[in-house]
Amino acid sequence: MDMKKFIAVIGGGQCSKEEARQAKEVGRQLAKRGAILVCGGLGGIMEAACKGASSEGGITVGVLPGDDRQSANPYVQIPIVTNMGYARNVAVVKSAQAVIAIGGSYGTLSEISHALQSGIPVIGLNTWSLSRNGREDKSIIPAQSATDAVDKALDLAAA
Amino acid sequence: MDMKKFIAVIGGGQCSKEEARQAKEVGRQLAKRGAILVCGGLGGIMEAACKGASSEGGITVGVLPGDDRQSANPYVQIPIVTNMGYARNVAVVKSAQAVIAIGGSYGTLSEISHALQSGIPVIGLNTWSLSRNGREDKSIIPAQSATDAVDKALDLAAA
Amino acid sequence: MDMKKFIAVIGGGQCSKEEARQAKEVGRQLAKRGAILVCGGLGGIMEAACKGASSEGGITVGVLPGDDRQSANPYVQIPIVTNMGYARNVAVVKSAQAVIAIGGSYGTLSEISHALQSGIPVIGLNTWSLSRNGREDKSIIPAQSATDAVDKALDLAAA
Amino acid sequence: MDMKKFIAVIGGGQCSKEEARQAKEVGRQLAKRGAILVCGGLGGIMEAACKGASSEGGITVGVLPGDDRQSANPYVQIPIVTNMGYARNVAVVKSAQAVIAIGGSYGTLSEISHALQSGIPVIGLNTWSLSRNGREDKSIIPAQSATDAVDKALDLAAA
Numbered sequence: 313m314d315m316k317k318f319i320a321v322i323g324g325g326q327c328s329k330e331e332a333r334q335a336k337e338v339g340r341q342l343a344k345r346g347a348i349l350v351c352g353g354l355g356g357i358m359e360a361a362c363k364g365a366s367s368e369g370g371i372t373v374g375v376l377p378g379d380d381r382q383s384a385n386p387y388v389q390i391p392i393v394t395n396m397g398y399a400r401n402v403a404v405v406k407s408a409q410a411v412i413a414i415g416g417s418y419g420t421l422s423e424i425s426h427a428l429q430s431g432i433p434v435i436g437l438n439t440w441s442l443s444r445n446g447r448e449d450k451s452i453i454p455a456q457s458a459t460d461a462v463d464k465a466l467d468l469a470a471a
Numbered sequence: 472m473d474m475k476k477f478i479a480v481i482g483g484g485q486c487s488k489e490e491a492r493q494a495k496e497v498g499r500q501l502a503k504r505g506a507i508l509v510c511g512g513l514g515g516i517m518e519a520a521c522k523g524a525s526s527e528g529g530i531t532v533g534v535l536p537g538d539d540r541q542s543a544n545p546y547v548q549i550p551i552v553t554n555m556g557y558a559r560n561v562a563v564v565k566s567a568q569a570v571i572a573i574g575g576s577y578g579t580l581s582e583i584s585h586a587l588q589s590g591i592p593v594i595g596l597n598t599w600s601l602s603r604n605g606r607e608d609k610s611i612i613p614a615q616s617a618t619d620a621v622d623k624a625l626d627l628a629a630a
Numbered sequence: 631m632d633m634k635k636f637i638a639v640i641g642g643g644q645c646s647k648e649e650a651r652q653a654k655e656v657g658r659q660l661a662k663r664g665a666i667l668v669c670g671g672l673g674g675i676m677e678a679a680c681k682g683a684s685s686e687g688g689i690t691v692g693v694l695p696g697d698d699r700q701s702a703n704p705y706v707q708i709p710i711v712t713n714m715g716y717a718r719n720v721a722v723v724k725s726a727q728a729v730i731a732i733g734g735s736y737g738t739l740s741e742i743s744h745a746l747q748s749g750i751p752v753i754g755l756n757t758w759s760l761s762r763n764g765r766e767d768k769s770i771i772p773a774q775s776a777t778d779a780v781d782k783a784l785d786l787a788a789a
Numbered sequence: 790m791d792m793k794k795f796i797a798v799i800g801g802g803q804c805s806k807e808e809a810r811q812a813k814e815v816g817r818q819l820a821k822r823g824a825i826l827v828c829g830g831l832g833g834i835m836e837a838a839c840k841g842a843s844s845e846g847g848i849t850v851g852v853l854p855g856d857d858r859q860s861a862n863p864y865v866q867i868p869i870v871t872n873m874g875y876a877r878n879v880a881v882v883k884s885a886q887a888v889i890a891i892g893g894s895y896g897t898l899s900e901i902s903h904a905l906q907s908g909i910p911v912i913g914l915n916t917w918s919l920s921r922n923g924r925e926d927k928s929i930i931p932a933q934s935a936t937d938a939v940d941k942a943l944d945l946a947a948a
Contacts, residue, residue, distance in 0.1 A: 315540075318550075348549070373549060379565065379589075379715065381474075390507070390532060391477075392551055393565040396558070397697065397713040398903060399876035403562075406538065406552040415922060422902035426875060429895035430538075441920045445892060538874065554874040556856065557744060558717035574763065581743035585716060588736035602759045604733065633858075636868075666867070691867060697883065697907075699792075708825070708850060709795075710869055711883040714876070721880075724856065724870040748856075 317469045318373075319462075320350040320408035322423045323357025323416040323439070331357060331415045334437055336364035337458035338412055343370020345466060350375065350408045352400070352423075353384045353391055357414050362387030375404045402426050409469035412461045413439040413452070424452065433468035435461045476628045477532075478621075479509040479567035481582045482516025482575040482598070490516060490574045493596055495523035496617035497571055502529020504625060509534065509567045511559070511582075512543045512550055516573050521546030534563045561585050568628035571620045572598040572611070583611065592627035594620045634689075635787045637780075638668040638726035640741045641675025641734040641757070649675060649733045652755055654682035655776035656730055661688020663784060668693065668726045670718070670741075671702045671709055675732050680705030693722045720744050727787035730779045731757040731770070742770065751786035753779045793848075794946045796939075797827040797885035799900045800834025800893040800916070808834060808892045811914055813841035814935035815889055820847020822943060827852065827885045829877070829900075830861045830868055834891050839864030852881045879903050886946035889938045890916040890929070901929065910945035912938045 319342050321335060339361035342349050349365045351358040353374020362372040366387040374388035377400045384391040394400040398419060405411050405427040413424055414437045427434050428451050435453045442449040453468075455461035478501050480494060498520035501508050508524045510517040512533020521531040525546045533547035536559045543550040553559040557578060564570050564586040572583055573596045586593050587610050595611040602608060612627075614620035637660050639653060657679035660667050667683045669676040671692020680690040684705045692706035695718045702709040712718040716737060723729050723745040731742055732755045745752050746769050753771045760767040771786075773779035796819050798812060816838035819826050826842045828835040830851020839849040843864045851865035854877045861868040871877040875896060882888050882904040890901055891914045904911050905928050912930045919926040930945075932938035 315548075318540075371549075373551070375551065381477075381566075389474075390530075390549055391566065392532070392534065392562060394553075394562045394717075395565055395715040396555075396562070396717050396876070397715070397879065398906065399555070399712075399714050399717070399873070399879045402874065402876045403551060403553045403555070406554055407540075407550065417921075418902045418906035418928075421919070422899050422906060425895045425899035425902055429875065429899060438922045441923070442898070443918045443920075444894075445915045446918070451895075553876075555717070555876050556720065556872040556874070557747065558714070558720045558871075558873050558876070561715065561717045576762075577743045577747035577769075580760070581740050581747060584736045584740035584743055588716065588740060597763045600761045600764070601739070602761075603735075604756045605759070610736075636858075689867075691869070693869065699795075699884075707792075708848075708867055709884065710850070710852065710880060712871075712880045713883055714873075714880070717873070721869060721871045721873070724872055725858075725868065 317347045317466060318350050318408045319347045319465050319469060320405055320411045321357065321361040321414065322351065322404065322411060322420050323414040324420060325354045325356040325358070327356040327415055332360040334458050335360035335414050338414070338461055339364025340368050341459060341462040343368035345462065347466060348373060350404060352377070352404050353388050355385055359385035359387060375400050375407065398422065405432055406430060408432060410435065410465040412437065412465050415439055435464045437461050476506045476625060477509050477567045478506045478624045478628060479564055479570045480516065480520040480573065481510065481563065481570060481579050482573040483579060484513045484515040484517070486515040486574055491519040493617050494519035494573050497573070497620055498523025499527050500618060500621040502527035504621065506625060507532060509563060511536070511563050512547050514544055518544035518546060534559050534566065557581065564591055565589055567591060569594065569624040571596065571624050574598055594623045596620050635665045635784060636668050636726045637665045637783050637787060638723055638729040639675065639679040639732065640669065640722065640729060640738050641732040642738060643672045643674040643676070645674040645733055650678040652776050653678035653732050656779055657682025658686050659777060659780040661686035663780065665784060666691060668722060670695070670722050671706050673703055677703035677705060693718050693725065716740065723750055724748055726750060728753065728783040730755065730783050733757055753782045755779050794824040794943060795827050795885045796824045796942050796946060797882055797888040798834065798838040798891065799828065799881065799888060799897050800891040801897060802831045802833040802835065804833040804892055809837040811935050812837035812891050815938055816841025817845050818936060818939040820845035822939065824943065825850060827881060829854070829881050830865050832862055834893070836862035836864060852877050852884065875899065882909055883907055885909060887912065887942040889914065889942050892916055912941045914938050
């Protein structure tokens, strides 16, 4: 089967309007270019990205922390109910071939970390930056726009 | 969004030809009737069910125990990479509104147990039967055929 | 380090007085014979077993499903906070070299299944019995008493 | 039961000699002051911390990612076998009331993130520093020495 590319979009369950606009545009472009969107299934960035992808007929997967498919945002088509709390963050990123991080708090940072630990490329839009023992860590690839983030994610997604 | 029904098909990673035939027929009928197939993503019953669903253009989700999407059988369209080993059995059944068990060994029994614990209906085709402290437990609903199993699963799947 | 034997005691979060009496006696004898008790950390059988072990100065480990160490019963000395719900059932049994099941419902059955799947011996006291496709499965080793269960568990615990 | 304090020590599975020296001293002082050491159970920082704690008769808990208690370092007294891969990082930090991070790579960063997400204090020794969207995040509390780290961890550990 010719497998589509899976791209995770991660970020806060709550976010600014500008972040939501970016996430929606990322979702929209991923769908237009045939990628499947993976996310944590909840609100904020996750919902905005799923809304964008849905507007272009894209497929959206939400890997939920809780016990109830009803907790998924209304644009999730494939809800995965883990009931594993934040341990599901590992599955969100491991199910993707590249990750786009938009803003986000410590949950997002844990997903960035799990992705980098697994060798999955992370593209960042106004998100965390890291220094390890005083030296800058440049593993998060900065993007200038939603389009730039999607370009980079699809380029870097392992075949 | 008008959510489709999610039905899990569980059973051994290795199985008899007759079991594979039943699983394929279950997958085929689930797809024909618009349900999304969830499974553990590997071989045996899981592969046969996905093959059947794919033959009718259905959507197949594989919640994988390992770290590699390549471990999914070739008919899985949406591989979820958990790297959580058999803890993923919980997510397989919780992501479904009803479960069809075909044959199976202890892994299947753990999925049956997790489903019953969560109040998710389990339909059985030549699978485990249970007694608790000497009294028969009739929670696994027996089916006489693939068609009967699919009928019962779709009837019982919570809206 | 000369590692002590780890024995899991599993069973319902609610139980009868007679089951609690058995669990307490199992815990007591495990402690007297130098084993470390692993359990799910909550009430019922788990609490009774921990109480018994504590009464003999034994070590008790509770692998909790929730997010709060306060949910442990008062006799758990080492609470492991997983926040992974019933996925923690896997860790309860895998952390043990043998499992003693007393009564129990579907959660207990999932633990029995995960143990058998992992090749960890399961000793049963008035608990589930299994048939696979009409044929009795005798993998659960029956015990006649708390003492008999502890004898068998310690004999079978892999070095 | 008068519960002891649980402190997690996190860091790389491989580390420098200086980091190992610090981790051993942290473990030693935690044990001397009556705390129970929680870690990921493997080598590097985890082994050094456990070795230090053991030298003072302290209790050491190792929450292992794999399927085999033999993968624990020789100073782990209570191995918890999760077989959940890096999802176990969540359980490592949630089982502690404060976390001491020494050096470390992306796995350690994921543990720092999960701790901060859960409101568990993180004390850092030559470890990651964070900026969120260009603004420094000061949630990781810097320590100047092993003694300072243990002082701060025990002060901050919730009762």
